[in-house]
Amino acid sequence: MALVLLLLLLLLCFVLTLPTNFSLNQEGLSLYQFKLSVQDPHSVLSSWSLHNHPCNWTGIKCDPQKISVHSLNLSNANIAGLFPSSILCRLANLTSIDLSQNSICGTLSSEISLCQNLLHLDLSQNLLTGPLPLNLSQIPNLRYLNLTANNFSGQIPPTFGHFQKLEKLSLKNNLLSGKIPTFLANITTLNALILSINPFLPGPIPPAFGNLTNLETLQLTQCNLIGKLPNSLGKLKKLEKLIMMHNNLNGSIPSFVTKLTRVRWLWLSNNSFSGKLPHGMSNITALRELHVSKNNLTGTVPDELCRLPLESIKLPENDFEGELPQCIANSPNLYELSLFRNRFTGNLPKNLGKFSPLRRVIIGVNEFQGEIPATLCDHGELEELSASRNSFSGEIPATLGTCQSLRVVRLGFNRLYGDVPAGIWGHPHVSVLELQENSFSGSISRTIAGAGKLSELILWNNKFTGTIPDEIGRLRNLVKFNGSNNKLSGSLPNSILNLGQLAWLDLHSNNLSGELPKGIQSLQKLSSLNLAHNELRGQIPDEIGSLSVLNFLDLSYNQLSGKIPTGLQNLKLHELNLSYNQLSGQLPLQLAKDIYSTSFLGNPGLCGDLRSLRYCRDKTSSKHIWLIGAISVFAILFVLTSVMLFLKYRKKNPTKWTLTPFHKLGFNASEILEGLDEDNVIGSGSSGKVYKVELTNGETVAVKRLIRNEVKKEIESGEVENGDEVLQDSAFDAEVETLSKIRHKNIVRLWCCCTSSDCKLLVYEYMPNGSLGDLLHSRNSRAEVLDWPKRYKIVVGVAEALAYLHHDCVPPFIHRDVKSNNILLDVDFVAKLADFGVAKIFEGTKSVSVVAGSLGYIAPEYAYTLRVNEKSDIYSFGIVILELLTGKRPVDHENEGENLVKWACKTLDQKGEDHVLDPNLDYSCFKQEICKVLNIGLRCTDSLPINRPSMATVVKMLQEIKHKFISPESNLN
Template sequence: MTQLLPIVVYVLLSVVAFVSCLNQEGLYLYQLKRSLDDPYSTLSSWNPRDATPCNWYGVTCAGDAFNTTVTELDLSDTNIGGPFPANILCRLPNLLSINFFNNSINQTLPLDISLCRSLRHLDLSQNLLTGPLPATLPLLPNLRYLDLTGNNFSGPIPDSFGTFQNLQVLSLVSNLLEGTIPPSLGNVSSLKMLNLSYNPFFPGRIPPELGNLTNLEVLWLTQCNLVGVIPASLGNLNKLQDLDLALNDLYGSIPSSLTQLTSLTQIELYNNSLSGELPRGMGNLTRLRLLDASMNHLTGKIPDELCSLPLESLNLYENRFEGELPASIADSENLYELRLFGNRLTGRLPENLGKNSPLRWLDVSSNQFWGPIPATLCDNGVLEELLVIYNLFSGEIPASLGTCQSLTRVRLGFNRLSGEVPAGIWGLPHVYLLELVDNSFSGSIARTIAGAGNLSLLILSKNNFSGTIPDEVGWLENLVQFSASDNKFTGSLPDSIVNLGQLGILDFHNNRLSGELPKGIRSWKKLNDLNLANNEIGGTIPDEIGGLSVLNFLDLSSNRFSGKVPHGLQNLKLNQLNLSYNRLTGELPPLLAKDMYRSSFLGNPGLCGDLKGLCDGRGEAKNVGYVWLLRAIFVVATLVFLVGVVWFYFRYKNFQDAKRAIDKSKWTLMSFHKLGFSEDEILNCLDEDNVIGSGSSGKVYKVVLSSGEVVAVKKIWGGVRKEVESGDVEKGRVQDNAFDAEVETLGKIRHKNIVKLWCCCTTRDCKLLVYEYMPNGSLGDLLHSSKGGLLDWPTRYKIAVDAAEGLSYLHHDCVPPIVHRDVKSNNILLDGDFGARVADFGVAKAVETTAKGTKSMSVIAGSCGYIAPEYAYTLRVNEKSDIYSFGVVILELVTGRRPVDPEFGEKDVVKWVCTTLDQKGVDHLIDSRLDSCFKEEICKVFNIGLMCTSPLPINRPSMRRVVKMLQEVGTDNQTKPAKKDGKLSPYYYDDASDHGSVA
């Protein structure tokens, strides 16, 4: 059969040549078209009736009008698929360049590619190639550029790769390569760029032979499982501009030979185990712009000469530097960013810091600096972030900072600062976070705060602030958190404070507030935490407080509230309720008159209820009332009994089946919140009439409790014993593991955007999980149904922000961090106001880290279309996997498309979006059901989704950064330079500088 193939090809080409005037090279390319899958008809212009292929899409020719030849073939990002057609392409005698970037070229790369003798440029990055790297590639004598990034090549790098004659660029990033880096690569003296990053190599050393590559300009060995010391021979790379050895397990000291590399502009050594001092001679690196040696074990002082370099970024956090910061750092005229947090630095900050340099970001948090904050920090008017938390700074805030209009983020907490805050600080127009917590500040909040239009987080707790809260606070329409506990504020809350529609936290406990609560608090639709304990506030508790649907924490204890407890409080789903030690009177609402709420009402002598200790001995009149009540109950009960007998006949069989299935005496209840119901009430409602969903592991029921509250109950059948009987032991174990993961995760976390698990009930063969009920179901079901038009853009944007905040809580505020592993639109549930909750934690994991990175999972978890590329290949789970999945959800919200659609062919929504964006533009991507007036906002959110779905995990922003970017949609805030493949890109955000911040 194989002997007949050339004959068939010859006959085919003869037929085509007979009906056209296409030259020989065109015939070869037409054969290439027929061998490839082309779902988007990109090659439709390849017409056999043309004389030459030189006008075909992607084809470049050289020569004159009488004699042309094909020299370049660029079919990048066209979604073509199929095996790499080396047997056709190598017949083009003058082909110099092949670019198949970002397609679906699959199978293995054939050995006969070595027959393309003229080839200089070969780019097959971001495809689906598998198998070993062809050892015959070095036989291409003219090859200068080889990029195989983002495939599934496996096995070791062949030793023959050390015999390339003219190769200048070798990029094998993000494959599945094993073995170790071969020393023979040191023989390719023509190399200018060597990038082997993000491969699961076996633990191995950096070959000293790489020091022979004297023409090398870029050396990227990020996350290559490198161990041992950095070889001193790298100091021979005189032309090296970029050195990236981050995310490995290198140890020992940084070799002093690196200080001889005067061409270096960027050094990245972060996340290793390097020790010792920074080498002397760093002053030789006059072109250095970025030095990142964070997350190591370095010791000693920062060399003075380093501080005089024109650095744009100096990151030395999470080391063990000791001693003072040299004054010479203030002399640098190019100092752009100074981040030294998480060390043991002491002494004063240089008094002229920022005077001679365009300082934009300063973070010296978590050190032992003392003395005043330099008044010159913003002399150049570009300072954006000032973070000095957890130090020993003293004195007043410099008045000059009050005129620093560029500031966006100010964190001065946990120091020894004192005095009044300059009036200008309160009104800085671009600041979204102002944190002054745990100092000794005095004075009042200035009325200039009216100018802080971007303020989102105002944290003033644990100071000596006094005076009244100005009315101008009510102008801060973006304020989300206002925390001012443990101060000396007086007067009443201003009436204007009810205008804060975005407010989520209002905490003024331990102050001297008086008056009454303002009217109109129903506008606090997003309020989650209200704490006014230990003040002197009086009047009645307004009924409208029961309408704050997301309120989770309510503490009004130790005040002077009077009147009745509002019945509306029964509607709230509170984790904590405390109305103790007030002057409340009257009967408790029925649902609150339970023993679990006893401590919530202590110290209210006039309050009555069926709780021991509340209003005992209410007299005989009440007993007379009970007699009449009992008589009425008897009459009603008789009528109900007669009706019940009839009803019982029709329901008897179903009742008996349910009774056999659920033996209530064997149920064990575990609660995670204060419950207003028992397990019996739940079990009685588990009949088929209440089923609202089902899946492979069980059914979901809607249960309306006697109180009127609605909960959702997931019933999981098939414990291990049951599955043994059905011959499916593994399935039972998986379901048990899912149940345990759900309980373990949701039982200990609390967040307004994480679905609340009320309790679980278990018996031998059945498990129940009781959740809060989400009236609008899942985002996936709603978005992709005929009701998708109900989700206008403001609603979709709100859902994206809510879900991002929930995931950010899991990643950044849980210890250890929790990775959901199955983020998708069907696991984002919507309440009655379309507020989003992240749900279904059956495969969630706490991230376990080792010196070599995150621990691999034994099986892939997730759903088709949402799984991050690296997770599918390496089973290595971390927060970046969730971020990719969330990016897919954003693309769903923008496009209205499912993650996998038959229209996409073999693509998922990510590849479809990228292809359509390049070929047709963004207008062909936005859901037609969305109003065009929101296009600018939609495009900004769309770009965030593209960032989250970057194929390289390092390029994806953290969830904390995603939340910040989503919140900034519609603003003109500048973004910072950022890393891409370990390099600078426009979306860099340094999470480590947040120190667990609510920002």
């Protein structure tokens, strides 16, 4: 502090000697003090120096006549610190402050009212907390106030009704409570009122809002609105945007909306509106986007919509019926047509797309029939065609094969037939291709080599023939391949081992033959493998036991022979089926469990300690006993000799270990090494085995072991590529680099690391309750011990760990692999975030070379665009919340890998909360609070990253829930 004062004193002496206007000198001094008060990691303020005139500083604009600062704009500059009201308000002629998209924190003090000349104040997308300042309305000429996406809480103060000239007020995406106040109707100068995404108390729209006759924008999405739209809103003749989605508004859509002739965006989705669209929609002559999806609307779509210059029509999940007006095909501006889940019948309008620059056609789950129009992509802009679960027939139009703009094609569950156009197979931009449950024939074209961005290839229940082409191995982004129930033949191509992102491979019920390819361990992200009902032969590869995330394996009804690999014991298989093959020998001991009682039927040569198998009897005759004895004696002598030679060699050439501590230790490297016994293995993963080691001081630690020599041998034998060793070293270095620097009660503690020439060890604190994933989903699941207070404590703990990584670390970190298996639980069920092998320093949104993360947890935009930021972690955290509250896995293997988010939303909509929550969870006393946390999880998994709250916001929301219902004796701190 003394140093800062000294610098300011020297600065003042220097400034006073400059031959410039004194008021400007004072402004320069104030601005320089502002620079010293904030953190500037990217040196955006480097031009703010004593040798440069303030009017030339970055973000500063001056009035040329008064030579005085009138505007400060440092939006998206990555600066952090408290908002310096007392400093900035010294600038007498300052009219505009824009510090949006930074990390400004703390409260907004009442001193902001001293900025008496302000016209424009934008502090959106920061980390401001506390109540809204009471005296903001005392800034007499303020016209623009944007406080969007902060953590402001409490009620909107009554003084906000006293603004004299305010034109735009945006308080979107905060933590504001109470009911939406009527007194905001007093600000008659408003042309934009935006209050969306706040946890207001349930209440109606204040009828007095009809007095805001200058309004052009009214946004009240997700504000807990109930009741009907008040007729008084019909007086808002200047309204251009009426956006009230995600509320519980009911009744019919009132006829007054047809008199709002200037409305361009009418968004009323996700409410409880019923009845038909009001008569007279054609009066809204400016209407461009009509979104009324997810209501209870009925009737037919009126022809009068065709007389509007509509660009986007979204009517999904209602109960519209009948044929779609043919005249919609003549709309010259229509770029999006969304009619998902209604009861539309008949053919699609002829020439649909011929006169419209269509980008998205989403018409799944209806009763459309006839052929798919060949004109959909006539303007070359079609990005998505989702037409699943209809009765379309005929062939896929050849024009879709040449539509270069396509990104998503969903045509499953129809009556389509014929060959798939070669251009569809090899489309360079398509990420999802779903053709299941049709009658397509022909083979998978070799042109598929060009589908470089393909992530999901879904072909099951068709009549495809021929072999799977080698070119399939070029699809390096392929995550899911389901070609089951076809007539595919030949062997699995070895090139399939190049699919490093593959998580789901299902080719059951085909005519595949040959052996399983060697080197299957390269598919380290494979979680589900189903090759049942084929003609595969040969042995099950031993390497299959190294697929650490595999939890579904079905190789039944083939001709596989030989022994069952012992490595299968290392896997945490949710389902295993090796029945009806030609397997022989003894069943590995760890597989002889009741959960696998029907997993080995129809293998007469197989024996083991399982009710469904014959007992393994010793049939060795007495004349061979002496031979076995002799061999045993020889083996023992050989082993003893080898051990003696090894000890002698080790004494002469002892392994040198380097121990690097990160905390004060009560043990040494030798104690750790002595505990690395196979009996102490408690887990294994893609990066190595984990041991439980009990120390002489009574403590217990967990040790992750990475062995370089084993990787080296595999490289020399050609079984893996050199990149695998680099990846392993990279994971080790990343984990050490991250965990050695950060300290948080909800992040697993890294005690030390030990390295030698051929081995690396990471020594962590031991977590007695294992991982959250095991507790919820393993064969020995103990989900019933997780009552609501424990689950709440786990959610809060992980949220605080991620908030620490995102907001408190400098520079911030992104974990990139948040999942239940990476959340460890100590003896008191305190959650600790672990496994930082793929964590990265966050330096703004950027691309990465490969997708990190696990199937089911990866944010949708991350999987397809490889764009990384903290929103990816937030999505994964949201999945963990849903997993913890529903008890379900992120991907449901029993329902074609249905996404947990989709399942939860669909079930909530159709059946309610009781059918979503985990049956092991007694929620009778806490249902309201649990539903609030569930809602947070759904917000975190929003498909649009911008709509996901920051982790700081999540922690704040969770803490508010805690204050409302957690009792002191719950001991959750």
